[in-house]
Amino acid sequence: MYQVEEKISAEKQEMRAVFAKVIDEMAKEDDRVIYMDCDLMNSIGMAKYWKEHPDKAVNCGIQEANMIGAAAGMSATGLIPFTHTFGTFATRRVMDQVYVSAAYAGLNVKIIGSDPGITATLNGGTHMPLEDIGMMRCIPEVTIVEPTDCTMLADILRKAKDTYGVFYIRLSRKKADKIYKDGSEFEIGKAAKIREGKDVTIFATGICVSEALKAAELLEKEGIQAAVSNMFTIKPIDKETVIQAAKETGAIVTAENHNIINGLGSAVAEVLAENVCCPMERIGAKDRFGEVGDMEYLKKAMGMTAEDIASAVKRTIARKEG
Amino acid sequence: MNAKELNIFAAQIRRAALRAIKKVGAGHVGGSMSMAELMAVLYGDVMKIDPANPKMEDRDWLIVSKGHCGPAVYGALALKGYFDVEELDTVNRGGTRLPSHCDMKRTPGIDMSTGSLGQGMSTAIGAAWGSRYQKRDNYIYLVLGDGESEEGQVWEGALFAAQQKLDHLIAFIDFNKKQLDGFLTDICDLGDIRKKFEDFGWDAKEVDGHDVEALEKAIEDAKKVQGRPHMIVMNTIKGKDCTFAEDVLYNHHMSFNQEDYEAAIAALDEKIDRIKAGEV
Ligand SMILES: Cc1ncc(C[n+]2csc(CCOP(=O)(O)OP(=O)(O)O)c2C)c(N)n1
Numbered sequence: 001m002y003q004v005e006e007k008i009s010a011e012k013q014e015m016r017a018v019f020a021k022v023i024d025e026m027a028k029e030d031d032r033v034i035y036m037d038c039d040l041m042n043s044i045g046m047a048k049y050w051k052e053h054p055d056k057a058v059n060c061g062i063q064e065a066n067m068i069g070a071a072a073g074m075s076a077t078g079l080i081p082f083t084h085t086f087g088t089f090a091t092r093r094v095m096d097q098v099y100v101s102a103a104y105a106g107l108n109v110k111i112i113g114s115d116p117g118i119t120a121t122l123n124g125g126t127h128m129p130l131e132d133i134g135m136m137r138c139i140p141e142v143t144i145v146e147p148t149d150c151t152m153l154a155d156i157l158r159k160a161k162d163t164y165g166v167f168y169i170r171l172s173r174k175k176a177d178k179i180y181k182d183g184s185e186f187e188i189g190k191a192a193k194i195r196e197g198k199d200v201t202i203f204a205t206g207i208c209v210s211e212a213l214k215a216a217e218l219l220e221k222e223g224i225q226a227a228v229s230n231m232f233t234i235k236p237i238d239k240e241t242v243i244q245a246a247k248e249t250g251a252i253v254t255a256e257n258h259n260i261i262n263g264l265g266s267a268v269a270e271v272l273a274e275n276v277c278c279p280m281e282r283i284g285a286k287d288r289f290g291e292v293g294d295m296e297y298l299k300k301a302m303g304m305t306a307e308d309i310a311s312a313v314k315r316t317i318a319r320k321e322g
Numbered sequence: 323m324n325a326k327e328l329n330i331f332a333a334q335i336r337r338a339a340l341r342a343i344k345k346v347g348a349g350h351v352g353g354s355m356s357m358a359e360l361m362a363v364l365y366g367d368v369m370k371i372d373p374a375n376p377k378m379e380d381r382d383w384l385i386v387s388k389g390h391c392g393p394a395v396y397g398a399l400a401l402k403g404y405f406d407v408e409e410l411d412t413v414n415r416g417g418t419r420l421p422s423h424c425d426m427k428r429t430p431g432i433d434m435s436t437g438s439l440g441q442g443m444s445t446a447i448g449a450a451w452g453s454r455y456q457k458r459d460n461y462i463y464l465v466l467g468d469g470e471s472e473e474g475q476v477w478e479g480a481l482f483a484a485q486q487k488l489d490h491l492i493a494f495i496d497f498n499k500k501q502l503d504g505f506l507t508d509i510c511d512l513g514d515i516r517k518k519f520e521d522f523g524w525d526a527k528e529v530d531g532h533d534v535e536a537l538e539k540a541i542e543d544a545k546k547v548q549g550r551p552h553m554i555v556m557n558t559i560k561g562k563d564c565t566f567a568e569d570v571l572y573n574h575h576m577s578f579n580q581e582d583y584e585a586a587i588a589a590l591d592e593k594i595d596r597i598k599a600g601e602v
Contacts, residue, residue, distance in 0.1 A: 061510025
């Protein structure tokens with residue numbers, strides 16, 4: 001079970017610190033865990049681990065396609081490889097290797113893509129994965145998760161290790177907002193409701209979760225009760241929760257740090273269209289490329305701020321019938 | 323430009339690149355510094371270009387496949403007059419024309435968008451092929467990183483360019499021995515790169531990448547060899563001539579403060595004075 005912090009504040013540590021710690025712990029407990037990277041060990045805080053465990057950590061060099069293929073081969077021998085590179089290169093650079101060698105072959109590879117969406121900030125448009133979820137969603141049998149804070153990350157990494165199959169884990173390297181109390185546990189495929197409300201449900205992932213909570217506070221001042229649900233598993237999407245939210249609140253808004261095409265918003269829209277009539281709106285990159293800038297600039301440029309979410313909520317509620 | 327002028331230009335490019343990175347206080351220092359002499363030789367002397375007409379049809383092209391080193395290129399472009407030197411202060415700020423990685427849609431003088439390593443190899447090959455097909459009288463210059471050359475795409479391109487006999491493609495590898503996580507020899511060793519390219523059918527040579535005369539001669543010699551693409555392996559030092567970077571192990575992406583910056587600029591100014599006085 002998970003518990004939500006009463007007040008949201010910035011984490012004390014960066015996500016990558018927890019990532020490095022948990023990989024280390026898992027590898028100590030389970031010999032099958034292998035860590036692979038493409039020349040970004042310093043960036044993700046794994047250089048120390050690499051020096052200490054040259055037998056279990058492989059720095060492949062800058063050759064992502066080969067890394068995924070090699071990880072698939074290792075997995076075929078019974079190992080559990082965790083691969084890391086930036087989200088752009090962990091997906092679009094290696095699509096066919098993920099598709100054929102890992103997923104189609106039914107193997108067990110855990111793919112970490114760091115710097116989701118606009119969190120790539122100063123690396124700019126080429127490094128800003130706003131389509132990674134979309135591409136991965138089209139590959140059968142791939143589980144897609146985006147851990148929201150350090151507590152969730154630690155839990156999800158362990159669950160990914162213990163759940164056979166290809167995982168795509170979208171990971172911010174930086175400090176997140178702390179949403180969950182220490183020791184919280186999560187069920188993959190099940191949304192975590194973090195705020196009650198009767199007028200609308202906001203489904204959010206990643207950095208948009210705390211923006212959604214801020215939006216809910218803004219809306220409360222205007223008398224609108226917004227529920228916020230953290231849809232940290234984008235695939236398989238939690239259909240029951242989406243349908244229930246539509247029935248209970250009658251309006252849905254999604255908020256994601258991704259293109260509104262084929263990400264969380266699309267997944268939720270698909271469930272709604274096939275099951276229940278409910279107005280919805282999607283917050284996210286409006287089918288555009290990323291660009292260079294700092295977080296504040298980019299959130300505004302992409303329309304991912306709390307204010308943007310609150311406006312979308314009001315428009316959506318206005319479309320409710322009668 | 324003569325050798326003395328080119329050496330001064332290289333130091334000025336380093337200065338300008340550091341200024342560009344300085345505004346946000348962090349960036350790809352190491353690889354920008356190691357390619358400064360090459361930028362000086364190409365922009366100062368070798369390339370047929372017109373800063374007032376960046377899209378001139380018969381121009382020579384430069385594709386910086388290690389696109390993270392945008393600041394070094396922006397330094398050269400600004401000094402050549404493609405845009406104001408002041409614009410360097412906008413690097414990486416929201417709305418800029420000068421993002422960390424080279425972007426042909428935004429920056430005057432940038433011939434190809436890069437940032438995903440390995441891809442410039444193929445786009446340069448395509449540009450050389452397309453230029454030859456349209457009977458343009460130009461050369462396509464390409465800069466690859468040594469770490470970048472671990473990408474399979476580089477070697478697919480190496481086979482293809484030789485098969486296509488693209489002799490107007492002149493490529494350089496910035497062989498500074500380091501990638502992001504340290505030395506190539508500890509990560510994914512390229513071995514004898516010159517020999518590898520030769521075996522792939524290229525006209526390949528190795529030079530001191532900080533020696534402007536050697537670079538110029540290598541380019542001149544390359545132009546004399548017909549029927550093969552050219553690879554000039556530049557032996558360089560990552561972080562070269564930047565006081566806070568050159569001797570640091572992890573000098574790929576660095577943050578630095580005002581004090582570091584001022585010391586680096588002072589050292590470069592001093593070098594410029596020594597070059598002028600004929601001491602270097
Ligand atoms: C396909 C791809 N993988 C990874 C990266 C991240 N990255 C940027 S620069 C770099 C190291 C490059 O080393 P090298 O080519 O030797 O460049 P230099 O030392 O000249 O800066 C890495 C891993 C990238 N930009 N593209």
